[in-house]
Amino acid sequence: MSSNSDRVIPVYGLPRAAPGQTSEPQHALPPPPTKRTRPEHAPAPAPRRAPSFPAAPASWIVALAAGFALLLGGCRSREDASLVRLRESGVIRIGYAVEAPFAYVSGNQVTGESPEIARIVCRRLGIPHIQWVQMPFDELIPALRDRRCDVIAAGMFITDERRRLIAFSIPTFQVRPGLLVQRGDPHHLGPDSDLARDKALHFAVLSGSIEERWFEGHGFKPSQLVIVPDAVTGRAAVEAGMADALALSSLSIRRLSGGNGATEAILLQPAAGMQPGFGAFGFRLGDKALRRAWDGVLQTFVGSAEHRRLVARFGFGPAEIPTLTVASHQTSR
Structure with missing residues (x-):
């Protein structure tokens, strides 16, 4: 859409100025007005009344009000x-x-x-x-x-x-973050471990989770992350040794660790770097x-x-x- 600008609008029907004339046509002065008298016994003219218009039907008023309501309530x-x-x-x-x-x-x-x-x-x-x-x-x-x-x-x-x-x-x-590890925590991942320093380990994370984003943001390579579709698959990855730990919320980790006894839960402290x-x-x-x-x-x-x-x-x-x-x-x- 073009920006607003002043536009010149031509005016048609006005007489053009003849050569040598100004743009406004010249007119002769009108004769002086003459005083007109009314016969002595003539009746006075009736006063003029302003034209009257029929009142708008009530249905029109309702329709107009509804239209305004729709305009105002459209948003x-x-x-x-x-x-x-x-x-x-x-x-x-x-x-x-x-x-x-x-x-x-x-x-x-x-x-x-x-x-x-x-x-x-x-x-x-x-x-x-x-x-x-x-x-x-x-x-x-x-x-x-x-x-x-x-x-x-x-x-x-x-x-x-x-x-x-x-x-x-x-x-x-x-909730606070947690880790699911093999029973006995063979890699010594305690509650206060600095996860960002454990670049030699492999962590299972849910695809699209905040845990995945956290490890990526702390320099972990894609080869160090085992991407799983759900928590149960993540636990299976830890049990099979495909991942050293599953990073998830502490509530999920506690529930997963109550299975066959092959894993245990670690409740991470703030020192680990992950926030609630x-x-x-x-x-x-x-x-x-x-x-x-x-x-x-x-x-x-x-x-x-x-x-x-x-x-x-x-x-x-x-x-x-x-x-x-x-x-x-x-x-x-």
């Missing part, structure tokens, strides 16, 4: 459609990846910290049916952006990199109405007695429950 209608659409259809598609205790399948039931909270939120938002969509962890964000699911419920950590792609709810948990993570639900950037309504439920639910009883089933204790101050800070960043 909000797009935002509101994300929640209204799901309520009208009665079905929401929730994407998840298998990583206990955040999301996994028990029998024929999808369960875990994130799916169980999602059920409560959907019920309170008036969305009766959930369609669960299982996929590898690194496909969750692309699937959400491509509208193959409506919400991510997989215990996904909030990161600045992910914030550029999707929006997050307020966090529902906070905050997990939340994921939404498309444009689905503001859905995210705000979801947060409205979480603000009164997270930290409540009902919430604590629910997540205790999955190993979450008081240390894993974020405070309202922490939750607000993570959301507003």
Whole structure:
């Protein structure tokens, strides 16, 4: 679109000036006005009245008001459609990846910290049916952006990199990082070990996880990382000696180590270099109405007695429950 500029608009129908004349035509002076008298007994002329127009029908006024309302509310209608659409259809598609205790399948039931909270939120938002969509962890964000699911419920950590792609709810948990190693910790990876210095070791990480990004950011070569699609495959890599350790959240590591006794969990301290993570639900950037309504439920639910009883089933204790101050800070960043 061209920029605004002054335009010259030609005016047609005006007489052109003759040669030697100015552009404005010359006119003779009109004769002086003469005084006209009215006969003595002639009636005075009736006063002129301003023309009247018929009143606009009420239906016109209503239509105009509705039009203005649509114009003014147009910006909000797009935002509101994300929640209204799901309520009208009665079905929401929730994407998840298998990583206990955040999301996994028990029998024929999808369960875990994130799916169980999602059920409560959907019920309170008036969305009766959930369609669960299982996929590898690194496909969750692309699937959400491509509208193959409506919400991510997989215990996904909030990161600045992910914030550029999707929006997050307020966090529902906070956890420290951990390592799953072979029984006896043959490589002496203790809670205070400086992982960035252990460049001779091989670590299993979930594809697309913050652990993968951490090792890449600290100079680890691709050959030192064993990329796995889920936590169970990562444990198998450690048990088979393909990886010296699996890097994951402490909650997942504790759950994985309770299997056949071939592995054990290490809860990493801050000296190891990895920071605690905050997990939340994921939404498309444009689905503001859905995210705000979801947060409205979480603000009164997270930290409540009902919430604590629910997540205790999955190993979450008081240390894993974020405070309202922490939750607000993570959301507003």
